[in-house]
Amino acid sequence: MTTATTKVWDTLLRDAKERLADAQPYVKEGKVVAAEDAVKLLEAVIRPGDKVNIEGDNQKQADFLAECLCKVDPAKVHDLHMVQSVLSLSSHMDIFEKGIAKKVDFSFSGPQGGRLAEFVNEGKIELGSIHTYLELYGRYYMDLTPRVALCVGYQADKNGNLYTGFNTEDTPVIAEATKFRQGIVIAQVNEIVDELPRIDIPGDWVDFVIQSPKPFYCEPLFTRDPALITDSQILRAMMVIKGIYAEYGIQRLNHGVGFDTAAIELLLPTYGEELGLKGKICNRFILNPHPCLIPAIESGWVESIHSFGGEIGMDKYVKARPDVFFIGPDGDMRSNRCYSQMAGHYAIDCFIGGTLQIDKYGNSSTATATRIAGFGGAPNMGCDAKGRRHATGAWTKCGEEYAMGPELYGDMPRGKRLVVQLQETFREKLAPGFVDQLDAVKLQKTANLDIPPVMIYSDDLTHIVTEEGIAYLHKCGSMAEKMAAIRAVAGFTKVGLEEDPAETEKLREKGIFKTAEDLGVDVSKANRNLLAAKTVHDLVDWSGGLYNPPAKFRNW
Amino acid sequence: MADWKELEAKSFYEATARERAIGMVDEGTWTELAGPKDRLTSPHLPVLGEAVEFDDGVVTGVGLVGKHPVFVASQEGKFIGGAVGEVHGAKIVGAFLLANQVYDKIMAECPDEIEERRPAVVISFETGGVRLHESNAGLLAHAEFMDQIQGSKGKFPVFAVIGSKVGAFGGMGFVAAATDVIIMNTYGRLGLTGPEVIEQEMGKAEFDSADKALVYRTTGARHKYIMRDANYLVEDTIGAFHDCIGEVMDLGYAAIEKMRRIGNEELVDEQLALAELSVELHPKDSRDVWAYYGNENPEQLTEITTAEFLATAKRRP
Amino acid sequence: MALQELTYTFEAANPQPFPVEWMHSGVVGSGDMEVMFTKEDLGGKVNFKIVTPVTGFDEVWSRVLQKFVNESGISDVNVEINDNNATPVVVSMRLRQALQDAKKEA
Numbered sequence: 010m011t012t013a014t015t016k017v018w019d020t021l022l023r024d025a026k027e028r029l030a031d032a033q034p035y036v037k038e039g040k041v042v043a044a045e046d047a048v049k050l051l052e053a054v055i056r057p058g059d060k061v062n063i064e065g066d067n068q069k070q071a072d073f074l075a076e077c078l079c080k081v082d083p084a085k086v087h088d089l090h091m092v093q094s095v096l097s098l099s100s101h102m103d104i105f106e107k108g109i110a111k112k113v114d115f116s117f118s119g120p121q122g123g124r125l126a127e128f129v130n131e132g133k134i135e136l137g138s139i140h141t142y143l144e145l146y147g148r149y150y151m152d153l154t155p156r157v158a159l160c161v162g163y164q165a166d167k168n169g170n171l172y173t174g175f176n177t178e179d180t181p182v183i184a185e186a187t188k189f190r191q192g193i194v195i196a197q198v199n200e201i202v203d204e205l206p207r208i209d210i211p212g213d214w215v216d217f218v219i220q221s222p223k224p225f226y227c228e229p230l231f232t233r234d235p236a237l238i239t240d241s242q243i244l245r246a247m248m249v250i251k252g253i254y255a256e257y258g259i260q261r262l263n264h265g266v267g268f269d270t271a272a273i274e275l276l277l278p279t280y281g282e283e284l285g286l287k288g289k290i291c292n293r294f295i296l297n298p299h300p301c302l303i304p305a306i307e308s309g310w311v312e313s314i315h316s317f318g319g320e321i322g323m324d325k326y327v328k329a330r331p332d333v334f335f336i337g338p339d340g341d342m343r344s345n346r347c348y349s350q351m352a353g354h355y356a357i358d359c360f361i362g363g364t365l366q367i368d369k370y371g372n373s374s375t376a377t378a379t380r381i382a383g384f385g386g387a388p389n390m391g392c393d394a395k396g397r398r399h400a401t402g403a404w405t406k407c408g409e410e411y412a413m414g415p416e417l418y419g420d421m422p423r424g425k426r427l428v429v430q431l432q433e434t435f436r437e438k439l440a441p442g443f444v445d446q447l448d449a450v451k452l453q454k455t456a457n458l459d460i461p462p463v464m465i466y467s468d469d470l471t472h473i474v475t476e477e478g479i480a481y482l483h484k485c486g487s488m489a490e491k492m493a494a495i496r497a498v499a500g501f502t503k504v505g506l507e508e509d510p511a512e513t514e515k516l517r518e519k520g521i522f523k524t525a526e527d528l529g530v531d532v533s534k535a536n537r538n539l540l541a542a543k544t545v546h547d548l549v550d551w552s553g554g555l556y557n558p559p560a561k562f563r564n565w
Numbered sequence: 566m567a568d569w570k571e572l573e574a575k576s577f578y579e580a581t582a583r584e585r586a587i588g589m590v591d592e593g594t595w596t597e598l599a600g601p602k603d604r605l606t607s608p609h610l611p612v613l614g615e616a617v618e619f620d621d622g623v624v625t626g627v628g629l630v631g632k633h634p635v636f637v638a639s640q641e642g643k644f645i646g647g648a649v650g651e652v653h654g655a656k657i658v659g660a661f662l663l664a665n666q667v668y669d670k671i672m673a674e675c676p677d678e679i680e681e682r683r684p685a686v687v688i689s690f691e692t693g694g695v696r697l698h699e700s701n702a703g704l705l706a707h708a709e710f711m712d713q714i715q716g717s718k719g720k721f722p723v724f725a726v727i728g729s730k731v732g733a734f735g736g737m738g739f740v741a742a743a744t745d746v747i748i749m750n751t752y753g754r755l756g757l758t759g760p761e762v763i764e765q766e767m768g769k770a771e772f773d774s775a776d777k778a779l780v781y782r783t784t785g786a787r788h789k790y791i792m793r794d795a796n797y798l799v800e801d802t803i804g805a806f807h808d809c810i811g812e813v814m815d816l817g818y819a820a821i822e823k824m825r826r827i828g829n830e831e832l833v834d835e836q837l838a839l840a841e842l843s844v845e846l847h848p849k850d851s852r853d854v855w856a857y858y859g860n861e862n863p864e865q866l867t868e869i870t871t872a873e874f875l876a877t878a879k880r881r882p
Numbered sequence: 883m884a885l886q887e888l889t890y891t892f893e894a895a896n897p898q899p900f901p902v903e904w905m906h907s908g909v910v911g912s913g914d915m916e917v918m919f920t921k922e923d924l925g926g927k928v929n930f931k932i933v934t935p936v937t938g939f940d941e942v943w944s945r946v947l948q949k950f951v952n953e954s955g956i957s958d959v960n961v962e963i964n965d966n967n968a969t970p971v972v973v974s975m976r977l978r979q980a981l982q983d984a985k986k987e988a
Binding site: 240241244433434435436437438439475476477500501506532533535536 | 913941974
Binding site: 581582600601602604606610611612613614615616617618619641643644 | 884885904906909910911912914916918933934935962964965966967
């Protein structure tokens with residue numbers, strides 16, 4: 010069979026070859042390009058309208074390449090569609106200001122949230138969608154594949170092999186999507202060496218490597234100074250350990266970042282030990298190497314930890330505990346955000362973390378009316394993954410208690426993931442933690458979003474813990490009952506003041522609402538003396554000097 | 566008494582001003598004077614809409630260390646950063662006045678027992694200096710402290726104990742420097758201009774106040790101990806400070822007078838020589854100075870325990 | 883702008899005497915408070931006086947304090963609070979801790 014015209018099947022490859030040819034003048038030895046030629050390299054390989062990824066997450070950042078992208082000539086490079094995990098450096102926003110990029114699809118904006126909202130209002134930026142990490146990675150393999158990816162690692166050799174080590178994070182998922190659609194992968198590294206400790210990204214996935222003038226920026230996001238943990242956080246942590254971890258026998262879990270979860274970690278070797286829970290709870294974690302977990306690890310609580318990313322100063326400690334962490338043949342940890350997110354989605358029994366606001370229905374969000382922030386990976390952890398099919402004790406027990414289950418799938422036995430929100434009824438400056446309507450709804454209007462950005466939806470949320478007690482929301486048989494349970498834990502906020510004491514009494518009888526007293530938690534013991542470590546220095550001592558905290562956390 | 570043992574073992578750094586005050590004198594001997602029950606709140610803060618405290622941020626009182634009546638003023642950093650206002654200042658001055666009265670009484674009634682009964686004033690510093698809301702009164706209080714310290718010379722020792730979160734900065738840095746004995750734990754910080762202000766005035770390149778490690782090795786106790794700006798470095802327990810005060814009092818007043826860092830021509834020459842040395846040496850970091858004084862691994866000096874540090878650190882001769 | 887003073891009077895259903903003549907507890911740090919209990923024959927009532935820079939929370943104070951009186955049953959005592967933006971949970975915790983200290987001291 011013949012056809013009149015010959016269909017071309019390799020346009021992507023031809024295009025890539027053209028770009029690589031244009032870049033040739035800047036290539037020194039192998040795949041090495043000098044830092045001073047980086048801007049010209051970007052002008053040579055990026056075409057107007059390209060989908061471009063600048064690697065970066067809540068930890069490591071391809072900051073040098075981001076700055077270089079700000080310096081390209083907008084006459085040559087413009088209308089880019091950025092597809093990347095985060096907008097967190099000012100350079101990530103500058104490319105829009107300068108007319109180099111036009112559209113963005115992302116998952117988390119953190120510190121740039123306010124500026125992003127302004128840009129959207131001023132029409133400087135066309136907002137695609139706000140994703141979760143896994144969702145965005147998924148779209149890298151569907152309709153948001155980067156044409157050019159600007160990645161980051163510790164070391165490269167001249168053949169383009171990369172060592173991303175402890176902070177591997179997002180690099181594999183980006184590089185694979187880009188390269189296997191014939192895209193261009195450029196990496197900035199702290200140094201170019203002859204021999205790498207190990208190869209994290211093979212050289213034939215990488216087109217160019219550049220030694221950046223300064224080491225890449227990395228945020229110690231998961232370090233919490235125990236000196237700042239408050240008595241009320243300790244009280245909530247005690248309730249969590251007794252009323253949730255012990256109650257369900259939670260063995261496999263993820264802790265969100267924050268002082269609330271740091272308090273739980275520091276109570277395991279003291280309060281947890283006292284309750285005889287060692288070995289029964291908190292054996293396996295999906296989380297970054299939290300320094301506050303050191304005392305629990307050292308006390309023999311933890312069997313395994315897989316990490317989304319590294320944490321500054323924890324590398325030596327982690328390396329010395331290879332039975333606990335995922336360690337490469339070279340002896341150093343490899344993190345991987347994609348796999349950790351996957352495990353956090355399907356393999357844990359409980360997610361626990363803080364939030365900014367919970368509405369009267371139990372939807373929660375960290376969005377405020379003037380900032381477009383996104384949630385990164387929290388919604389992947391903070392939901393009941395519908396594709397889960399394996400059973401564990403905690404999952405099964407929570408499923409048995411699920412009062413709406415029969416309405417949804419009859420008498421079929423099924424488990425349920427625990428999704429726990431820790432909330433202070435009033436936050437700093439007396440901002441209420443429970444509200445009639447989330448600020449996310451206002452944000453949807455001001456920023457013209459498709460839907461209000463909700464971090465965790467009410468139907469996924471199983472427990473709320475406040476200083477008033479624990480609401481076991483999944484035990485509620487109706488939305489009306491669930492709203493009453495939320496009022497019971499909402500304290501003296503407007504939502505909480507609507508509480509009907511008689512109704513709350515009924516919820517207590519049914520075990521849907523439990524106060525600290527009901528749980529047998531002694532409130533008078535809720536003070537800092539219960540913390541296994543009270544300062545960052547205590548953490549260093551627990552680690553036997555292996556933890557090397559970043560300068561901003563050292564008060565010695 | 567489990568409670569007393571607990572108090573003595575408690576971290577000085579974590580402790581409240583009241584816990585520090587009670588725990589630095591002997592068990593059962595503490596009497597608080599002008600305490601919360603007297604409700605001596607600031608007359609200036611209410612008009613500014615600022616919260617008040619019944620003790621105005623300083624715990625004052627008296628107890629015994631051995632046979633020595635010890636007048637304590639302990640600042641609370643959580644209340645407006647331990648800043649000195651009118652009432653706060655007057656209470657500290659009051660501690661000096663009482664120490665003077667007791668000294669005079671002992672000299673009048675049993676002068677031969679003065680060495681074993683000599684009073685002392687102990688100030689537990691946790692402050693950035695003047696309280697801006699009542700700055701004239703605060704400044705005046707600083708002047709009175711200096712006057713009182715000057716007046717105490719030849720009579721009774723004044724201790725500066727520093728080891729709380731805020732440190733001793735601003736005008737109170739001067740006051741601490743003017744005392745007879747300075748005792749610090751490893752978390753103590755002593756200086757004049759606070760790190761944030763230096764950064765604001767001189768730029769981040771000169772002094773990065775977010776770099777806590779840099780801040781601590783410049784203003785912190787280990788540096789002050791090596792430089793002999795601090796006389797003693799002790800473990801971070803209230804009991805360690807209590808014991809140190811007792812041991813120093815046992816040395817006798819003549820020995821204590823030698824612990825001062827300023828106050829005579831010889832000491833002024835010593836300080837001027839240090840200023841010259843800094844021009845000559847042009848240190849980029851306090852570690853350069855530690856190395857100059859013969860410490861072979863200066864970067865290790867901040868990493869080791871207090872006991873190891875005391876055993877190995879080489880101090881300015 | 884100026885500090886405001888709030889006063890409340892409550893009476894517990896099952897009144898119990900305050901265990902000591904007076905009790906002071908807490909530090910007026912940011913987000914924290916101090917409290918002074920002073921025993922006085924008030925015909926079983928409890929008087930509260932709050933000095934605070936925060937406005938607009940009169941109703942919340944009332945609820946928090948009433949709950950404390952009901953749960954603890956304290957009576958015949960003046961309670962003075964110097965507040966600096968303490969959240970309701972901190973207020974409840976501090977009051978409970980102070981009462982516990984008073985019982986220990988007695």
